[in-house]
Amino acid sequence: MSIPVKRTMFAADFLKPDESCENLRKKDDVAETAEDDEDAINRIRNNAACKIQCWWRGYRTRKIVKIRKRFKEELYGMKKIRKLKRPNQNANSIMEMYKKEMLKKKLDEDFINLINDERTRLLQVRSPWMMEDISDHIRDWFKEFYEKTENFHPYPDPVKKGTVLVVIDETMTPMEFQQTLGKKPMTKEEKKKLRDKEKKEKKKKKEKLKLIKMKEAKRRKKLRDAGIIDIGYELTASQPIEKIEETMKTYAKDWRNVDEYLNKNHDPIKEWVTEDELVKIHQEVRGLVDEYMRVEYELLREALAKDNNEKYKALKVKYPKKKKNRKKKKPKDMTGDRTLESLYHELKDGGIIEEVSHKDFDEFIADFNFVADDTRNEDDLTTWGPAKGDIKMVIQESMLGMGEFNIPKPKSLLLIGPLNSGKKLLCQIIASELDAVFMNLSPEKTYKYADDLKYFLHVVVKVARAFQPTIMFFDEAHRLFWKKIPPEAVNIKPRLLGPSIASKILKPLKKNDKIVVVGTSSMPWAAKGGIKRAFQKVLLIPKCDYGTSFLLWLELMTENAPDDMPEYAYSALARVLQAYNSGDINDNINQTLSIDRKMRLKNEALDPNEFLEYFISKNEPPILPPEEKLMVKFNKWFGKSNKLQKLRNSYIAQKLAKASKRK
Template identity: 90%
Template sequence: MSFDLNHKFWVSTRKEIGQLIKKQNRLKKIQPPEEKAVSFKIFAELYVLYVELVDKLSFIYHNTFQVQKRALVRVLVESATQQLMQLKEELKDLEMSEYIYIDKALIARKLTPRDLVIWRSPQFLYRRPLDIQNIITDNRLYMNDEEKEEKAAQDWAPISEAVKLIQAHERARRARVYKSNIKYDKKKFLKVHQRKKINYKFTFKPDQAMSIPVKRTIFSADFLKADESCENLIKKDDAADTALDDEEALDTIRNCAACKIQSWWRGYRTRKIVKIRKRFKEELYGMKKIRKLKRPNQKANSIMEMYKNEMLKKKLDEDFINLINDERTRLLQVRSPWMMEDISDHIRAWFKEFYDATGNFHPYPDPVKQGTVLVVIDETMTPMEFQESLGKKPLSKAEKKKLRDKEKKEKRKKKEKLKQLKMKEAKRRKKLRDAGIIDIGYEISASKPIEKIEETMKKYAKDWRNVDEYLNKNHDPIKDWVTEDELAKIHQEVRGLVDEYMRVEYELLREALAKDNNEKYKALKVKYPKKKKDKRKRKPKDMTGDRTLQSLYNELKDAGIIEEVAHRDFDEFVADFNFVADDTRDEDGLTTLGPAKGDIKMVIQESMLGMGEFDIPKPKSILLIGPLNSGKRLLCQIIASELDAVFMNLSPEKTYKYANDLKYFLHVILKVAKAFQPTIMYIEEAHRLFWKKIPPEAVEINPRLLGTSITGKILKPLKKNDKIVLVGTSNMPWAANGGIKRAFQKVLLIPKCDYGTSFLLWLEMMTENAPDDMREYAYSALARVLQAYNSGDINDNVKQTLSIDRKMRLKNEALDPNEFLEYFLSKNEPPILPPDEKLMEKFNKWFGSANKLQKLRKKYMAQKLAKASKKK
């Protein structure tokens, strides 16, 4: 993106932030709305505004190169995203569901549900350190020079072999062309006076390979026929009447044959051009449209442009660090001596001021109280106060203790009073929330992300008011700010050193004063700040302390625990959003229609935000439940691919080998996961880890091996800022005990296929497999009839039915919709049928007992029914 466009985009976004802050300031003063619908509307409007703001700020952040401005924009992006997640949680609590529907707020901003998708890869990616990334990509970090040369030679070997193969084929092609030309016209290519003698020497030695492999071609075509004719181009009856020996007749036959071929070719070409133009006109006039799923390109920059931007940012960061170091060195050399002299003169003037006014010296501030910094900020006693303190008797130890106890008691009272006020306020808000009323003013006022955004914008308005950003097209740092920051740091360091010297001078002055007054001199005690003792917990013994990260990574990779995941993106999970749920609300404002399959993408993407660059709350573990072929594993692969995460497969088939040394295995996977984060720990059919009863055929793989270790030994050691998440799938969650609900913080049910999703699936799969022949097909009928089938079943059906052989026959033999039905019913044993309604009810029932928001909704509905029955 150009510098001018980025600058204009930043100016317009700044104005929007200002308008958003004004709106929030008005909302802080409103009274809590009594209607739940009003609260939902306010939060929905704010949520949509923050989605747009996060989208714009993240784009600006990744296209801003000036180091100081980039740090400021980063704070805004992180705070706005944190506030966005808080608003989403509020909306979920009001909706009592993982899925929210805010169609009215979207219509007002002219947006669609797709615009609410926050995740932008690679803008939100967490970048690993370079040495760690090298292990994953090249594995060259721990190689010596010889190993690196060998690795490079191996990498170049296939290229050199390919070059040799291309050269061999090219030489063989030239030889074939040369020989064909000679056979076709000897006079032209083999004139006596132009003929050059070419000596070909063929030598052969036993067991000697050819230096360059040449493809030997056997020429079977004869280009010099004695009787050239076009007999096969005309009818036999005509051939009998034609005089073959007549040269003119032969020319006539050839011309007729050539005209016939040309006429057929021109007719075909003309019909094709007319067909294309007709289709173009129909599409232009809106009579017909290309029925192909158009996916929005969310990646704004190409890979090369992104790489160049990353390299430029890295260089600018290095230049900024060098500038700081150079400026600090310069200031220490040029300014520090004068700075020490100024501080000394200021402290001496302070001595003189007190001596002239009181005939004595103010006690020298102790280092524990920041030393003479108190003199600068005027927190020492005035001469009058010091004079009054001299006349007072010094307090005894008992009096000092009594005074300290009194101060502690007052502080304790204030804390208790503040605590009681907070508890009272919390009870008031809880009472309102139980009644369905939310104090919006308090929620916005107490939001730390909003407070941070306001502070950052105030700081920007103050610091950047005299800076013309448009003139800085080279992204140079502002040197004056670096000088000010380093001067402040050097001042703090130098003042501590000057204080030590001036304390000696202070004691000499007090000693001289005591001699003049014939008093006994007693040096004052100096209170230094106590050194904080490291109260770190004793680190557990590292079982693999003598091994490198590369060896541990390779061990897990060789064992099949770390798997390579093919590149997938969210567009490959073809599904449609629910566009009618908002219109089907009951009298309580709750949606009565379940989510569509596309809505789950929103929930998963918001859980991924915490795995990115910014510090955002996220669940430690997610469980995806649903029938077979509903897309659970595909979603897990998409998450790992979009995050560029290390994919660890902890399914029982992979882990049963470590039953004898489970402690070591858990240690290794946690160490590697933390070192190579972001990391996805994947468990296929996670209910097997908590099986109530293990089937006989599964006893060999010891499925319960990791079941007891997930909560305590895998999830508990993970910190909030660790980019690690445990993702499990299950098609029989009811077969597990209650441990599965404790192990997975968030449980999500893959919704069944609706008409919109089914239509998009058939459209996408068929146009992808046969793009030219499937433009006008009965997708709507197929989607309606086969709506209940899962996405995996539809995908397999299209791939099997539209085989290579069938696609070759499409122009002559049109595709019958019954062929898809035959695949489900006839070509498979047993026939493939859609998921049973009873099965989906079973999933919904278990999901209602495992998901926190679903349990809340069930409880609310039960209370509502109880109240209704009492009234009767």
């Protein structure tokens, strides 16, 4: 299609004749010739229109190609879409969460009201018929036994769930009962011998299972020492995982034919409520009917004894024993006369409880190690080890137990790594994601409580339990177990809380408590062995690899640079500055792309040397990446504190010893 173009009237005389105007005569001649020659005018018009259309189509095509290229780069991860951070984004998310919680409360109330109403209706309508059906069934059972054996089966005791045994056919048949009538009752000695025999059989079975497990363990150890992996051996699943799997199966079964899209008001399914309440009412009614029918059963036995001229003796009824509520002696509460709010404000005023800004795991930019298996060497079993993305995933999985599910979790976690590698950021992210109380128990915060340490620890543990989830944070935790205290750190008494972490903080915590002790350390080798007992799980934050470095430059430059900034060499920057820590790269981008520099970007293009200048010339002394010796030191200490790393090191040592013997 041709694009409409505004036609120029070449015949119009826009110039007025003036003696001072040069070349006026020439233009008049051109106008006269143009008026006479219409073909020349049309040719000029067509040439002008074609020229405009050509330039317009070229511009439009280049724009489409640029948009497609940008889309492909974003799709492949070469470019990042800029995230617009709105100032009220956090407030809106909190408001939305509050609305959802209020809606959930309303739906829960409606559900409870429906259960109560349905229960009342079923008790009025169905319970009389249930009682009649149960009593008729028990009477038929009496009649069946009397017609076949001229006697009555012993009435099931409440301990064994009463007449439920009749329904599930766990009572004796008339023939079996007839055989027991002629037998003499067992004496006490015979009963004792039978019990002893059963105990011996159970003991033999346990010993056999133990021997089988011992043999299996020895066989697997031989294979492991020989470097063979037993694929046929399967680890047993934990109880929480089994429960989750069962829940998933029941969910898939129950909700297979339910279409929730039609249920816009989130109304409960009434049929399921009716079924559940009928089961509960049936159990309650059966208990009542059992008591009434037991009286009828005794009357029948008494009448039968009179007919047979026998002595009547009522059967003893075994009821389930009621559990005695033994009151445990509560330890003396040092702050029993004070409210929890006052204790909370006391810690907050003392600087122990800190407010953490809203952060999420997306702010810890990291990539996974995708080449670990490809770089494995069969001779020495060396790999590149986990990347920062792997450590981030492990931390996320470790914190699952801090939620609603009772999943096993570590009571204490220690993050080690070089300075500015993101350890403290991870601790703040954990507290922010969990919406937890953040207690900073670092030495510079706690040295002032040295005079009454027992009271301070009591208040900390009490407040932590009351306001769960809670994060207890120790910055540079190696200071709590310092081998030798530097003179400048004597005033803050760094070893004050070190011995108390295991005994006074971790020991009182239960499995279900949503409390975690988190520490960071950049010099773990400077601490005594007590640090390994205080922290159950240790994670080493590795230095940046290419993937993490590339993501850092891509994400941070996209956030800090303006929208109209041209394409930049993220890959080259990531490769050259790969060894630097993530915190150093973040500071570099924030300071290099200052407000003044952003304003000059249109006139002065950004030079990669500016990022190098920040590390080398703008700081004294210059910022350098962590040395290889330092990372070797971290790996060596981590290898001594990690169980799996210990096994790996011992296996490598055995393999090297065998190889040296062969030579």
